[in-house]
Amino acid sequence: MAVTKRIVLRFPRRLVERPIIYRLVKDYDLEFNILKASITPEQEGLLVLELKGNQKEYDKGIDFLIKAGVQIQSLSQDVTRNEERCTSCGACVTVCPTGAFRVDPKTREVLFDNTKCIACGLCIPACPPRAMEVHF
């Protein structure tokens, strides 16, 4: 069964110089799409990836990453909305490139579907009450 998942990888300093992603492709036949990367030699690295492939191979690939010492978080949890601060104004709706925000046509409440979110971060400073939070 084929799966597509978005994950956040955190590399400790010792792994930054190793070709980890290359192994995902070569050994587990996973297709990857880099959504966000900040890897500094000699420092910690952070990579937001979309991985596509066979479920079995995907699981093995993730297992390999964990064993190698990479910390993994599922991306959907990484951009969250502080419901207390959100006023449902709608400023985020047209800023989001993937349509993760939708206005309920009846109530005019702004709904956030974080499965569509690619964690690009554009909504974070564009939100007037700063209700969107990114956790890496």
Next chain:
Amino acid sequence: MAKTIAEINEKIKEGKAVVFNAEEIIDVAREKGIKRAAQEVDVVTTGTFGIMCSSGAYFNIGHAKPRFKLGGGRAYLNDVPAYTGLAAADLFLGANALPDDDPRNRVHPGEFTYGGGHVIEELVAGKDVRLVATAFGTDCYPRKKLETLLNIKDLNEAVLFNIRNAYQNYNVAVNCSDKTIYTYMGVLKAQLGNANYSSAGQLSPLFNDPYYKTIGIGTRIFLGGGTGFVAWQGTQHNPGVPRTEKGIPKEGAGTLAVIGDLKQMNARWLVGTSVLGYGCSLTVGIGVPIPVLSEEILEYTAVTDADILAPVVDYSDAFPNLKPDILGEVSYAELKSGKIKVKGKDVPTASRSSYPRALEIANLLKEWIQSGKFLLTEAVQPLPGAESAVKVKPLNERPIEY
């Protein structure tokens, strides 16, 4: 059938007033007809919840021992500068004020994470705020330095005083240029990438009383979760703009200056706001009750989003250069459909003001009136109307001769 405000207040006290919000009244008027609806309904409640930049608050902090004079000195609340051109213990804080060390737009677009609006929100939420002030010292006010925590409950007065709120209509902002721009109307993507608007439309106070027949100086209102009053017409009040057949202004027109005791307000309705690339502000909740004194007034309150038109303005050129050009007019019904047509192109829309919160305000005000705890007031003086000579003028710049 003409009713008076005194008669309506009697019904409110008896718990018998018939109240609808400005959304519900549309269907009530449709079902019952204007005449019957005007007889049966006493009050229509309106609401708006949006970024209102010309907002601020003044405080009296009490006298220090030994005495300290703020007036003519410098004062900061949580590092945000407050105005000290008043007497010894008075301060005014504007929603747009920024800390001296805020990088502003040095790296564009600036984030503006904390400013005057945020200080007001924190005070209202009951949080302690740091006051750091310096003065020159006098014989009667000897101290030169003051550093203390302040809490709203200890202040002698904490008063929200917004000199321009609740704009009657507003521009729809678009960007015709080739690069993204960061405006007070939000992030505007290049080549008509999006269109932002900012009004509660059919729920907004001044759309429901377009000729200011009931809303005037002294009108008691919902302000920031508490009660307040219309203090004056707002700055830039511009009642003489072109109107539709039903009297609805087709561009920014009337405005309100409002005042109220900050101590009884609530941070849900006064939210510190950051506008990317533009600055800090305050999002303010306002609700105005409209007494149904006549059929004419009822008819005004039955206004719908389809009746209200707003001008589409290019914020990459026409707006910054104060050109009158508009790219067309669209109704709030079209804006709320999610897209509008500009220059033949479908442009996705987004709101800057919150309709759900505006509705919540109108409903809260309705509850207050129904439960007898909010009485209506007669305006002490009307706002300048469409026939008045009050008009917004641009700045006439004149060279200074040295």
